[in-house]
Amino acid sequence: MTNRVCELLDIDHPILQGGMTWVSDACLAAAVSNGGGLGIIGAGAMPADLLGEEIRRARRLTVRPFGVNLIMINPEFDRQLEVVLAEAPPVVTLGAVKSTSVIPLLKQKGIRVAPVVAAVSIARRAEEQGADAIIAEGSESGGHIGETTTMVLVPLVSAAVDVPVIAAGGIAGGAGVVAAFALGAEGVQLGTRFVCAEECPVHEAVKEKFLKSGDRATVVTARCVGYPVRTIKNKLANTYSEWEKKYMAGECTAMDIENLGLGKLREAMQEGNVKDGSMMAGQSVALVDRVQPAAAIIAEVVAEAKALAMELPARMEL
Numbered sequence: 001m002t003n004r005v006c007e008l009l010d011i012d013h014p015i016l017q018g019g020m021t022w023v024s025d026a027c028l029a030a031a032v033s034n035g036g037g038l039g040i041i042g043a044g045a046m047p048a049d050l051l052g053e054e055i056r057r058a059r060r061l062t063v064r065p066f067g068v069n070l071i072m073i074n075p076e077f078d079r080q081l082e083v084v085l086a087e088a089p090p091v092v093t094l095g096a097v098k099s100t101s102v103i104p105l106l107k108q109k110g111i112r113v114a115p116v117v118a119a120v121s122i123a124r125r126a127e128e129q130g131a132d133a134i135i136a137e138g139s140e141s142g143g144h145i146g147e148t149t150t151m152v153l154v155p156l157v158s159a160a161v162d163v164p165v166i167a168a169g170g171i172a173g174g175a176g177v178v179a180a181f182a183l184g185a186e187g188v189q190l191g192t193r194f195v196c197a198e199e200c201p202v203h204e205a206v207k208e209k210f211l212k213s214g215d216r217a218t219v220v221t222a223r224c225v226g227y228p229v230r231t232i233k234n235k236l237a238n239t240y241s242e243w244e245k246k247y248m249a250g251e252c253t254a255m256d257i258e259n260l261g262l263g264k265l266r267e268a269m270q271e272g273n274v275k276d277g278s279m280m281a282g283q284s285v286a287l288v289d290r291v292q293p294a295a296a297i298i299a300e301v302v303a304e305a306k307a308l309a310m311e312l313p314a315r316m317e318l
Contacts, residue, residue: 003186011065012036015302017194018042018190019042020044020195021044023195026058029041031294033065034062036302038067039066039067043074043080051084055083055084065091067092069092071096073098091111092106093116103129104129113131117134117137118136118153132163136157137153138167140284141282144227146228150169158185166187166189167183169282193297198294200294201270202269204272206269217233222244229261231279234279235276236260265280
């Protein structure tokens with residue numbers, strides 16, 4: 001499956017692991033990279049010194065390229081950026097891109113940069129600033145999302161930029177890979193499926209919840225205040241719904257709703273509180289049915305994609 005994404009990132013398969021806060025640490029990132037994909041450390045709100053330790057730990061666990069995901073609206077971003085510029089991991093993906101001016105700074109250190117975008121305009125600006133690739137993330141994704149689905153966003157972004165496009169959102173298996181490539185992508189990013197990797201450090205209760213989730217398991221919260229987040233339905237999600245009604249009635253502020261989630265992602269992913277914590281997950285959670293080593297996930301996805309690609313000519317005879 002060699003293509004521009006593989007050549008750019010020096011990986012065997014054009015499969016990236018999403019940089020998930022309180023989920024993807026050095027251990028998971030290294031396991032994905034050792035399996036032939038690109039593992040990514042989710043910096044999230046991680047203290048800068050801890051991020052430095054995780055980057056160095058990843059280097060001890062793999063000789064393959066790996067990445068770090070930085071969320072630009074995070075209060076720790078500036079301090080995290082200093083660490084990343086000093087440590088110079090091979091790849092950086094940028095989430096919540098509020099400015100593309102940081103891209104040249106990273107490029108000066110020899111870092112490959114791939115912003116995660118939910119709109120064509122941001123993709124174009126990122127390419128102008130020197131982005132090496134664009135991750136087009138549709139609204140099927142877990143966590144903070146945009147409005148446009150993967151099916152629509154990927155071909156729009158692919159037509160708008162010349163750099164390779166990596167599709168994200170709703171992809172958990174080989175069929176999603178083939179579909180993404182048909183839409184113009186040259187790589188895919190999987191987040192939700194890697195939560196159920198053996199090397200993933202999330203609490204076992206969360207993995208069990210993922211495995212039991214069906215096609216209506218997720219809900220988007222806080223959409224009315226501009227902070228839409230896709231998560232698995234639970235008591236916290238219901239609380240969001242109640243407070244959103246209060247917001248619409250003028251009985252609370254947007255900050256009140258944002259504060260509902262403080263510490264809740266860690267509470268779920270690290271401590272296992274699946275009732276009151278935030279379990280960010282994409283709609284593809286319904287496609288995840290077992291826990292596997294990260295390398296096995298990659299091998300299975302690649303095998304499925306190759307087999308399906310061979311079948312398509314017969315299926316497409318009209």
